[in-house]
Amino acid sequence: xxxxxxxxxxxxxxxxxxxxxxxxxxxxxxxxxxxxxxxxxxxxxxxxxxxxxxxxxxxxxxxxxxxxxxxxxxxxxxxxxxxxxxxxxxxxxxxxxxxxxxxxxxxxxxxxxxxxxxxxxxxxxxxxxxxxxxxxxxxxxxxxxxxxxxxxxxxxxxxxxxxxxxxxxxx
Amino acid sequence: xxxxxxxxxxxxxxxxxxxxxxxxxxxxxxxxxxxxxxxxxxxxxxxxxxxxxxxxxxxxxxxxxxxxxxxxxxxxxxxxxxxxxxxxxxxxxxxxxxxxxxxxxxxxxxxxxxxxxxxxxxxxxxxxxxxxxxxxxxxxxxxxxxxxxxxxxxxxxxxxxxxxxxxxxxxxx
Numbered sequence: 171x172x173x174x175x176x177x178x179x180x181x182x183x184x185x186x187x188x189x190x191x192x193x194x195x196x197x198x199x200x201x202x203x204x205x206x207x208x209x210x211x212x213x214x215x216x217x218x219x220x221x222x223x224x225x226x227x228x229x230x231x232x233x234x235x236x237x238x239x240x241x242x243x244x245x246x247x248x249x250x251x252x253x254x255x256x257x258x259x260x261x262x263x264x265x266x267x268x269x270x271x272x273x274x275x276x277x278x279x280x281x282x283x284x285x286x287x288x289x290x291x292x293x294x295x296x297x298x299x300x301x302x303x304x305x306x307x308x309x310x311x312x313x314x315x316x317x318x319x320x321x322x323x324x325x326x327x328x329x330x331x332x333x334x335x336x337x338x339x340x341x
Numbered sequence: 342x343x344x345x346x347x348x349x350x351x352x353x354x355x356x357x358x359x360x361x362x363x364x365x366x367x368x369x370x371x372x373x374x375x376x377x378x379x380x381x382x383x384x385x386x387x388x389x390x391x392x393x394x395x396x397x398x399x400x401x402x403x404x405x406x407x408x409x410x411x412x413x414x415x416x417x418x419x420x421x422x423x424x425x426x427x428x429x430x431x432x433x434x435x436x437x438x439x440x441x442x443x444x445x446x447x448x449x450x451x452x453x454x455x456x457x458x459x460x461x462x463x464x465x466x467x468x469x470x471x472x473x474x475x476x477x478x479x480x481x482x483x484x485x486x487x488x489x490x491x492x493x494x495x496x497x498x499x500x501x502x503x504x505x506x507x508x509x510x511x512x513x514x
Contacts, residue, residue, distance in 0.1 A: 187366050190369075205384055216398070306429055313429075319432075320453050322450065
């Protein structure tokens with residue numbers, strides 16, 4: 171009788187054990203594992219997005235570095251203040267005499283400011299003017315030589331009047 | 342009055358085997374709860390990391406946008422500067438071409454160049470010399486070309502040649 175009761179107890183407890191364990195697993199562990207899997211999947215997606223964003227940022231940083239290197243002189247030339255005295259010093263290399271006269275106020279063209287000057291100068295021959303037009307592209311400011319251009323012979327020289335447009339950054 | 346020869350043993354409510362089973366089941370359940378807690382902690386840690394990554398993504402994207410703006414601006418600066426440099430070179434070539442066009446027989450006294458026009462003042466030994474040597478090339482370049490001559494005291498002709506390009510572009514020589 172006692173032995174039978176022991177076996178019965180064993181079966182009951184085994185049954186209870188299985189029920190309790192399976193209930194806990196199905197109600198608690200399985201949903202948690204499912205949530206973990208979904209979270210891991212989401213995490214991977216976010217991680218990949220981060221890697222992509224970082225790569226894009228690195229590529230842009232490299233692009234910016236390259237373009238900065240390429241446009242270093244140009245950027246500086248746009249940032250430099252236009253000093254009339256410095257320009258007149260530069261123009262002495264080409265012209266016997268030179269004067270600058272500011273035409274009106276500066277005009278804004280999107281991100282840039284444009285100053286207009288009329289330059290009256292005296293040159294010995296036209297080749298000097300060609301050299302000036304070549305070397306102005308290497309000047310410390312961005313300067314465009316523009317129309318109207320007047321050249322008139324006066325004694326042994328040529329009186330030259332032309333327009334200069336100086337571009338700086340509009341801050 | 343005694344009914345038994347031994348003193349009765351104390352009878353427990355739950356016997357030892359039952360206790361062991363209950364303890365075992367309790368232990369397993371606690372272990373399962375602990376495992377679940379570990380999973381939940383892992384999920385929470387992943388979620389925290391995801392939030393951190395999302396903030397990093399937003400920061401990287403905003404920085405990338407800023408850099409892109411800077412790149413665009415530098416490219417614009419470069420384009421504007423190159424256009425100006427090219428314009429200076431074209432202007433130089435235009436003036437050089439004009440002076441190369443003038444033959445030795447003709448002397449220029451004054452040149453007025455504008456976006457769409459060119460006026461030349463000068464001296465020529467004869468009208469034909471001007472028309473053949475300078476007038477023809479000017480006519481081939483400009484859409485409208487008129488020259489006025491007047492005879493000087495020295496027997497040479499003074500001329501004023503007005504040349505125009507009709508249109509908005511104002512192509513140079």
